[in-house]
Amino acid sequence: MNKYLKVILLIISFSLLQISSSYSNEEEFVSSISYDEIYDPLEPINRAVLNFNFFIDDIAIRPIVKTYKFIAPEPVEKGVSNFFNNLKEPIRTVSFIFQGEFYKSFNSIGRFTINTLTSLGTFDLASRVGMEKNETDFGITLAKGGVSSGPYIVVPIIGPSNLRDFSGDVVEYFVDPISNNVPNREYIAIGNGLNERAEIDEQLDRVRDTSSDRYEMIKSIYYQNRNAQLEEEYIQNLPVPKIYIE
C-alpha cells in the first residue's frame, strides 16, 4: 500500500510541475522578479488556509513551542536543532549532485559523517573545522534545472510554498535516504516540523506584531528567502526607492 501511495504522490507532483511550467511566466525564475506581482491565482484559498494555519498554531503548536523554548536550556535547544539539521545532510548531498555542485555534495556528506560520528548530530563540529553548512533542497534543484515556481500556495499546517517547491518537498520525503531507512519516520517528520517552527518563532511573532497584511508579508518573505538561495547578487539586485527626497 505504501509503495502505491509513493508512486501516486510522485506522479501527482510531477504532473503538477508540468501544469506549473505551462502556467507561469518563464522569466519568473530568473528572479529579478517584481515582488508585488508574485503569481498567486489561488489567493482566496491560500488566505483561508493561512487563517486555518494561524488558528491551529494559536491553539496547539505555538503553546508547545513557547513551552519548549521556555523549558529547554539554550544548549539543548541548539542540540535538537543541530540533530534535525544533520538528518537533512544526506538529502542535501543528493540535491547537490543533481545540481552538479559536487564540492558542496562532498561537503554535505562529510559534515554528516563527522557530526554523526562525534555527537549523533547534536553538535556541529564540522562547521568548527571549516565545513560550513550549505542550504539546498529539491525545490532549488528544480529551479536550477529551469522549472518555474508556479503559483504560490499555502499548504495546510506546513505553510508557505509554491508548486515547484512543494513538489520538491514531496519528492524529498520519499527519496530521503535517512527517513526511508528508519522506523516511525512520521515522528521524525513531526519533530523536524516542530523544530523548524521553533526556529522561526521570533519571526512569526514579528509578523503578528508589525504587519498590515500578514498574508502579503509572509508571501513576500518566503519569496525573498527562496530568491536569496537562487541568485548570487540577490542583495545588490533588490529594488530600492528610486530617488532621494529631502
Next chain:
Amino acid sequence: MKKLIVLFCVFYSFSTTYASEVTAWFENESNQFLEIINNNEGTESENYERYKFFINKNFAVKSIAYGLIGENIVEKSSQNELSLYVEVFTDYLIKTIYKLANSNSSSSIVLKDVDIKNDIYIIKSQINDKKSSASLYWKVIDTGSSYKIIDVIVENTSYFVTKKSEFNKILRKNRGSLEALVKEIAKI
C-alpha cells in the same frame, strides 16, 4: 604604463576615502543603535522617542515612503494627502523598527564589508546576541551632507520589499486610494 598606475592609485585612494567615510559613519550610528536597543530602563514612550530620533536622523524617510507607493500614486495625490501619508508612515516606520528591534538584546553589530553599486552603499554587517547571530545589510545613500539609510535587510528579508508588497496589496484592494492606505497603516 606609469600613467595607468597613477590613475589606478588616484581612483583607489578616492574609493577607499569614500569607503572609510561611510564606514566611520556606520560605526558611529550602529553603536548608537545598539545603545537604543539595549537601553530598556526608560519608559515605553522614552524608548520610542529614542528610536524616533535615530530614524529621523538616519533614514531617508520620505524617499522610502514615496518609493513604497510608487510614482503613479504620488503623481495623482494632492500635496496634503502626501504630507499626511508621510507623517503617518514615519510613525509606522518608527513603530515597526521599534517592534522588530525591541524583542532582542544585541551585544554587537560587526561590520563585514562595504560595497557600492549604482551610487548605493551596501554595508554588510552581522548582529549578534547571546543566543545567535544574523546577517544585516544596510543600503545607504550619500546625500552630500549626510548618509541616509534607504533599506535594511535582515537575513535576506528586505524591509522595503516586504512593505512594498503589503502596501501595494492595500492600494490595489482600495483602487489606489492613498487615504485607505493611511487608515490601514495607522492601525499598527
